Amino acid sequence: MEFLKELFLYPGLFFGFILGGLLEGVKRKLKAKMQLRIGPPITQPFYDLNKLMVKTITKPYGVAPSVYLLIPFIPTITLIFCFLLMPYPFYQEKTAFSFDLILVFYLTEIPLLAQIIFGYSTKSPYGMVGAARAGQMFFYYNALFIMVITTLSLLGDPPYSFCIKTIAEAWSPLDIVIKLLTLPFFVFAVLAKLKLNPFSIPDAEAEILEGPLTEASGLALAFFKLNYLLELAIFGSLFSFFYLPVLKISPKIGLILLLLGAFSLTFAFGFVENLTARLRLSQFSSLYLKHLIPLATGLLVITWILKTW
Numbered sequence: 001m002e003f004l005k006e007l008f009l010y011p012g013l014f015f016g017f018i019l020g021g022l023l024e025g026v027k028r029k030l031k032a033k034m035q036l037r038i039g040p041p042i043t044q045p046f047y048d049l050n051k052l053m054v055k056t057i058t059k060p061y062g063v064a065p066s067v068y069l070l071i072p073f074i075p076t077i078t079l080i081f082c083f084l085l086m087p088y089p090f091y092q093e094k095t096a097f098s099f100d101l102i103l104v105f106y107l108t109e110i111p112l113l114a115q116i117i118f119g120y121s122t123k124s125p126y127g128m129v130g131a132a133r134a135g136q137m138f139f140y141y142n143a144l145f146i147m148v149i150t151t152l153s154l155l156g157d158p159p160y161s162f163c164i165k166t167i168a169e170a171w172s173p174l175d176i177v178i179k180l181l182t183l184p185f186f187v188f189a190v191l192a193k194l195k196l197n198p199f200s201i202p203d204a205e206a207e208i209l210e211g212p213l214t215e216a217s218g219l220a221l222a223f224f225k226l227n228y229l230l231e232l233a234i235f236g237s238l239f240s241f242f243y244l245p246v247l248k249i250s251p252k253i254g255l256i257l258l259l260l261g262a263f264s265l266t267f268a269f270g271f272v273e274n275l276t277a278r279l280r281l282s283q284f285s286s287l288y289l290k291h292l293i294p295l296a297t298g299l300l301v302i303t304w305i306l307k308t309w
Contacts, residue, residue, distance in 0.1 A: 006095070011088040013080045019259070020229030021045040023236055023266045030270035045229060049222055057218035060122045071118045072216070072223035075111035079230040082107050086237055087165040089251035089258065101149055101162040108193070108234060111227045112138060115202075118224075119212030130211025133281055134195070134202040140288040141192035141199075147296035148185045151178065152242060154307045168241040171248060178303050179243055185296045186242065187268065190235045192284075194228070196269055198276040201284060236262025 006012055025042035032039020059068045085107075087099050112134060119131030153162045155170035155178060170179075192199040203211040213224055240246050240261030246254045279287070 006084060006091065007080065011083045011086065011091050013083075015088075016080065016083050016230045016233040017226065019236070019262065020231070020233035021049075023232045023262060024229055026263060027266050027270040027273075030267060031274050034270070034274045045225075049225055049229075052222035052225060053219055055218045057220060059217070059220075060124065060215045062123065063121060067121065069220055069223070071114050071121065072220050072227065075114045075227045076223055076230070078107045078110045079227060079234065082230075082234050083237075085164070086234075086241065087168060087247060088237070089246065089254040092165060092247070093251075099164040101153070101164050101167070104164070104234070104238075105145070105149060108231065109138075109142070111224075111231060112193070114227075115212040115224070118216065118220075119214075122215035124215045126214040127212050130202040130214070134212060136281060137192060137199070137201060137284060140285055140293070141189050144185055144288060144292050144296055145189040145193070147293065147300050148182050148189060151182050151296070151300045151303045154303050155179070160307070164238075164241055165247065168247045171245055174306065178299075178306075181299055182296075183243060185292060185299070186239065187265075188288075188292055190239075190265075191269065191272065192288075194231060194235065194269075197273040198279045199284060200278055201281055232266070233262070236265050239265045 008014060022042060024045045025040075028044060029039045029042055057065075057068070059065065082104050084095070085097055085099055085104050092099070116131040116135050116138075119127035119134070149162065152167045154160050155175045156166050156172075195201070195203055203213075213221065216224055237258060240258040244257050244261045246258045246261070248254075249257065
């Protein structure tokens with residue numbers, strides 16, 4: 001019974017859905033204000049999801065209904081489980097989970113893989129082009145993200161591990177400096193993982209409509225949108241655990257600080273989306289391969305030397 005409460009209420013589905021929806025609503029509102037518009041209400045993502053869930057499904061010919069709905073539904077389950085793998089205040093004190101960052105990393109890749117499979121399975125030219133772009137981007141930003149989390153795993157005292165709680169509790173002067181240096185790489189990696197401007201290359205509306213999700217409709221599209229909201233909440237939470245002393249203070253204040261951190265990251269994303277234009281795929285690969293990945297690799301090597309010698 002306790003496990004079901006954690007899975008569906010806090011820190012599971014309900015918490016992730018509400019947090020992700022509010023983060024997306026705030027981001028939309030910020031973009032509207034920067035464009036001198038009133039914009040939708042902050043709760044608009046919830047209305048959008050509700051409308052999609054009751055809309056008629058229009059699936060492409062030749063795709064089985066079960067497959068059409070199963071592809072976006074599987075990532076929803078994995079993302080809900082991600083929330084149980086993070087040391088949220090009032091939860092981490094009583095759970096037996098190990099807060100494994102590697103497992104969270106793998107589980108958060110399933111939504112993108114589902115989009116790629118969906119894009120190809122629908123046989124839509126737009127969907128297939130978007131899926132191909134997403135697949136090419138996958139290797140670049142994941143290489144950067146791996147460098148970031150590997151660097152963070154060296155924080156704290158030996159033995160070093162990929163435990164999120166250990167990283168969140170590492171606040172020595174050297175650890176603080178290393179965290180600050182990894183921050184821009186974390187932001188660049190998450191921007192690309194969420195396909196936000198300037199990295200919204202697979203979803204370039206003017207070129208390929210909705211990219212891999214061009215043929216998604218009704219409940220299938222609702223699941224994809226829900227997955228995006230859950231991802232927003234997950235990466236906002238990871239940002240707070242990594243870069244704010246959430247676990248070094250009382251649980252009540254820690255939870256408030258976690259929420260403030262997640263909204264701060266979303267504000268940053270909103271500013272970046274408004275101030276930048278979409279990059280071409282060649283520009284994206286050049287940025288990551290020639291600049292971000294080598295710099296992150298250098299930081300990892302320096303951190304390893306400082307922490308082990």
